[in-house]
Amino acid sequence: MTPAESGPADPDTVAAARSLTRRFGHHVALDAVDLDVRAGEFLTIFGPNGAGKTTLLRTLATLLRPTSGSISLFGIDPRREPEWIRSRLGLIAHSGLLYGGMSARDNLIFYGRMYSVPDPAGRAARLLTAVGLQDRTADLVRTYSRGMLQRLGIARALMHEPELVLLDEPYTGLDQHAARMLRGLLGTLSGEGRTVIMVTHQLEEGLEISSRLMIMARGRIEHDAPAAGMTRASLERLYHDVVDGAAA
Amino acid sequence: MSLPGPARADRPGWLAAAQMLLPLIAGGMAIATLYGAFFYAAREKTMGDVQRIFYFHAPAGIMCFLAFFVTFLASIAYLRTRRRIWDIVGHSSVEAGMLLTSIVLLTGPFWARPVWGTWWTWEARLVWTLVLWMIYAGYLLLRRYTDDPDQQARFAAVMGIVGFLDVPIVYYSVHWWRGHHPLVLKVSGGGGLEPTMRIVFLGGIITYLFLYMALMALRVPLGRMEDDLRRLEASSRARARGRRDMARVT
Amino acid sequence: MNPPPAVTPAGAAAPAATPDSQAAHAARADHHAARRARGPDMGVRAELARAALVAAKDLRIEMRSLDNVPAMFFFALLVLVILSFGFDFSTAKFSDVGAGVLWVAFVFPAVLSFGHAFALERDGECLSGLRLTPADAGTLYLGKLAANIVFMLAMEAAILPLSAVLFGYDLAPVLAPLAFVIAVHSVGFCAVGTLFGAMTARTRRGDVLLPILLFSVSVPLMLAAVRTTSAVLNGGGLWDGLTKTWLVMTCLFDLVFTTAAWLSFQYLLEE
Numbered sequence: 001m002t003p004a005e006s007g008p009a010d011p012d013t014v015a016a017a018r019s020l021t022r023r024f025g026h027h028v029a030l031d032a033v034d035l036d037v038r039a040g041e042f043l044t045i046f047g048p049n050g051a052g053k054t055t056l057l058r059t060l061a062t063l064l065r066p067t068s069g070s071i072s073l074f075g076i077d078p079r080r081e082p083e084w085i086r087s088r089l090g091l092i093a094h095s096g097l098l099y100g101g102m103s104a105r106d107n108l109i110f111y112g113r114m115y116s117v118p119d120p121a122g123r124a125a126r127l128l129t130a131v132g133l134q135d136r137t138a139d140l141v142r143t144y145s146r147g148m149l150q151r152l153g154i155a156r157a158l159m160h161e162p163e164l165v166l167l168d169e170p171y172t173g174l175d176q177h178a179a180r181m182l183r184g185l186l187g188t189l190s191g192e193g194r195t196v197i198m199v200t201h202q203l204e205e206g207l208e209i210s211s212r213l214m215i216m217a218r219g220r221i222e223h224d225a226p227a228a229g230m231t232r233a234s235l236e237r238l239y240h241d242v243v244d245g246a247a248a
Numbered sequence: 249m250s251l252p253g254p255a256r257a258d259r260p261g262w263l264a265a266a267q268m269l270l271p272l273i274a275g276g277m278a279i280a281t282l283y284g285a286f287f288y289a290a291r292e293k294t295m296g297d298v299q300r301i302f303y304f305h306a307p308a309g310i311m312c313f314l315a316f317f318v319t320f321l322a323s324i325a326y327l328r329t330r331r332r333i334w335d336i337v338g339h340s341s342v343e344a345g346m347l348l349t350s351i352v353l354l355t356g357p358f359w360a361r362p363v364w365g366t367w368w369t370w371e372a373r374l375v376w377t378l379v380l381w382m383i384y385a386g387y388l389l390l391r392r393y394t395d396d397p398d399q400q401a402r403f404a405a406v407m408g409i410v411g412f413l414d415v416p417i418v419y420y421s422v423h424w425w426r427g428h429h430p431l432v433l434k435v436s437g438g439g440g441l442e443p444t445m446r447i448v449f450l451g452g453i454i455t456y457l458f459l460y461m462a463l464m465a466l467r468v469p470l471g472r473m474e475d476d477l478r479r480l481e482a483s484s485r486a487r488a489r490g491r492r493d494m495a496r497v498t
Numbered sequence: 499m500n501p502p503p504a505v506t507p508a509g510a511a512a513p514a515a516t517p518d519s520q521a522a523h524a525a526r527a528d529h530h531a532a533r534r535a536r537g538p539d540m541g542v543r544a545e546l547a548r549a550a551l552v553a554a555k556d557l558r559i560e561m562r563s564l565d566n567v568p569a570m571f572f573f574a575l576l577v578l579v580i581l582s583f584g585f586d587f588s589t590a591k592f593s594d595v596g597a598g599v600l601w602v603a604f605v606f607p608a609v610l611s612f613g614h615a616f617a618l619e620r621d622g623e624c625l626s627g628l629r630l631t632p633a634d635a636g637t638l639y640l641g642k643l644a645a646n647i648v649f650m651l652a653m654e655a656a657i658l659p660l661s662a663v664l665f666g667y668d669l670a671p672v673l674a675p676l677a678f679v680i681a682v683h684s685v686g687f688c689a690v691g692t693l694f695g696a697m698t699a700r701t702r703r704g705d706v707l708l709p710i711l712l713f714s715v716s717v718p719l720m721l722a723a724v725r726t727t728s729a730v731l732n733g734g735g736l737w738d739g740l741t742k743t744w745l746v747m748t749c750l751f752d753l754v755f756t757t758a759a760w761l762s763f764q765y766l767l768e769e
Contacts, residue, residue, distance in 0.1 A: 097627030
């Protein structure tokens with residue numbers, strides 16, 4: 001029984017996958033993955049390169065189609081109501097998903113209008129202030145540093161107040177200052193009751209803020225448990241065990 | 249005598265039979281048509297013996313159209329079902345169709361030269377065939393330059409549909425542009441053909457039909473085997489990588 | 499050898515229901531129902547609005563950077579100059595060979611523009627950004643198409659008067675029908691170019707593949723364009739016999755290919 005068939009939308013399960021498999025040509029990136037993410041969880045997924053973390057994230061973001069198996073978002077099959085689902089999730093990717101040839105403000109207003117956000121200009125201004133970019137709103141995004149791009153990317157993803165926020169390696173390339181700001185923003189997201197799924201290499205960043213930790217390897221989820229009680233050292237040990245064990 | 253072809257191992261019986269019979273029938277029909285073209289069909293009044301090339305030129309043109317139509321259908325089927333077999337059928341049919349189109353383009357000048365005194369002329373039918381050739385050459389190039397196999401299949405399917413939709417439009421536009429093909433009257437559906445000519449023409453069509461089917465019967469299983477090979481390579485590479493991989497923690 | 503790590507089943511078991519959590523659960527359900535009712539704007543008008551947004555976005559970027567149209571203009575000018583070396587316009591009348599010259603000058607720069615339209619989206623992975631919005635793929639196609647049409651028409655509007663000066667023909671009497679003919683054929687060219695531009699943005703040698711695919715499929719359009727432009731340059735009207743037939747074919751071409759591209763765009767964008 002797929003999530004979409006299990007009756008009226010269950011308000012608690014925000015994202016689910018059943019036997020989710022994704023192949024690229026003949027390479028299996030996701031191998032019959034099962035997953036349930038409940039509202040309000042902060043799930044961090046760790047894993048080595050090629051583990052399938054980004055593939056899983058992008059499939060949940062509806063950017064990738066499953067090769068077989070199914071996913072459901074907010075209890076609905078994304079193939080049935082794609083617009084509705086897309087308006088409720090936000091992706092913060094490496095590359096910012098921003099147009100270098102437009103100003104920060106114009107970028108946010110563009111996306112705001114695409115998502116039918118009421119008063120996009122006002123919301124853009126508020127978000128730019130929230131991420132600390134209020135002095136650079138008219139500058140072309142092309143002129144932004146990596147840290148500023150990341151912050152603007154977060155603002156972009158939040159324009160339409162998504163209930164589910166997906167983050168793909170958000171700490172990559174950030175300096176201390178920007179990383180600190182990101183940590184603060186993630187804390188706020190989590191505090192607002194949004195569901196967050198974050199994919200990262202960096203064990204210490206994921207650990208502090210998550211409610212649930214997952215380790216993936218070889219296209220499969222090898223570890224999945226609440227984050228309570230996990231220390232950096234024990235996570236590292238577990239990570240090594242899982243990844244070496246999967247490779248054996 | 250054993251015919252060259254895909255490995256015997258796991259072909260279903262009907263396929264093995266088809267791979268044997270279809271080329272034989274095509275070959276037999278080709279011989280029969282050759283005989284008919286030179287010894288049976290009446291001699292054409294104005295052009296003489298050179299006209300006999302028509303029995304190899306025109307039916308190829310009709311068959312290549314069929315091949316591209318098959319690709320059109322297979323492309324739609326692929327986009328709806330996403331089953332690899334449709335992608336392979338579409339691809340194989342374009343290759344067969346390109347072979348047939350090339351035959352048309354190569355036999356045309358050999359006919360044109362003695363009759364019109366020139367190898368090539370910008371008249372409607374030849375130009376149409378040339379444009380058709382270019383459209384589907386584009387299809388094959390598109391496949392070659394797209395690395396990801398799923399993307400390749402999807403892009404090729406869209407091209408197979410769009411290209412075929414273009415075919416009738418190209419046909420009419422080229423004909424309006426250039427006036428008529430002087431031989432059209434004789435070629436149109438055998439209306440102006442003498443009975444002996446009509447029979448050989450039909451023989452030509454049957455020859456190319458069986459040639460097309462033989463090519464497909466050989467090419468499609470080949471495509472599936474290539475697919476299987478790639479899958480095996482990918483999984484063995486994955487296993488080797490698994491043994492070598494060490495965990496890395498930042 | 500360590501024992502394999504225990505794999506915890508996905509999804510922790512729900513905590514035992516207490517009155518508080520039941521109330522919270524109900525509140526969440528209400529909240530979700532409210533959000534569901536207030537979905538993104540849907541329907542034809544909303545999709546057209548989104549297409550317009552995408553087009554406006556491309557136009558805004560172009561107005562700030564001027565990456566595309568000036569380059570198209572100079573390339574077109576160069577083509578005109580080079581072709582004028584090939585034909586001796588002191589003896590040949592422009593209205594005889596001019597149609598071909600004009601159209602070559604129009605389509606070659608347009609090919610660059612189609613490539614540029616999707617290269618624009620590659621930086622910063624913006625295509626994924628667009629796919630994440632509620633807009634569907636066909637809408638994105640229409641938006642890109644509209645922007646491409648504007649760019650091509652802008653370039654043509656600049657080149658046309660210039661060609662009248664360079665080749666010494668009288669533009670004013672034929673301007674209206676000529677503008678119509680150029681516009682209707684440019685739309686068709688952009689329809690096919692936007693489709694293939696999206697495809698070849700993701701292939702190897704896309705810059706070479708785009709003109710190959712585009713020009714072979716656009717042959718009927720090119721024939722019609724040159725024939726009708728030539729007729730109009732020679733003082734013919736739009737409703738004269740063969741010209742009318744060509745224009746009908748062009749409109750059919752525009753319709754068929756815009757529709758086919760709009761329907762199939764989702765297959766090009768998906769991953």
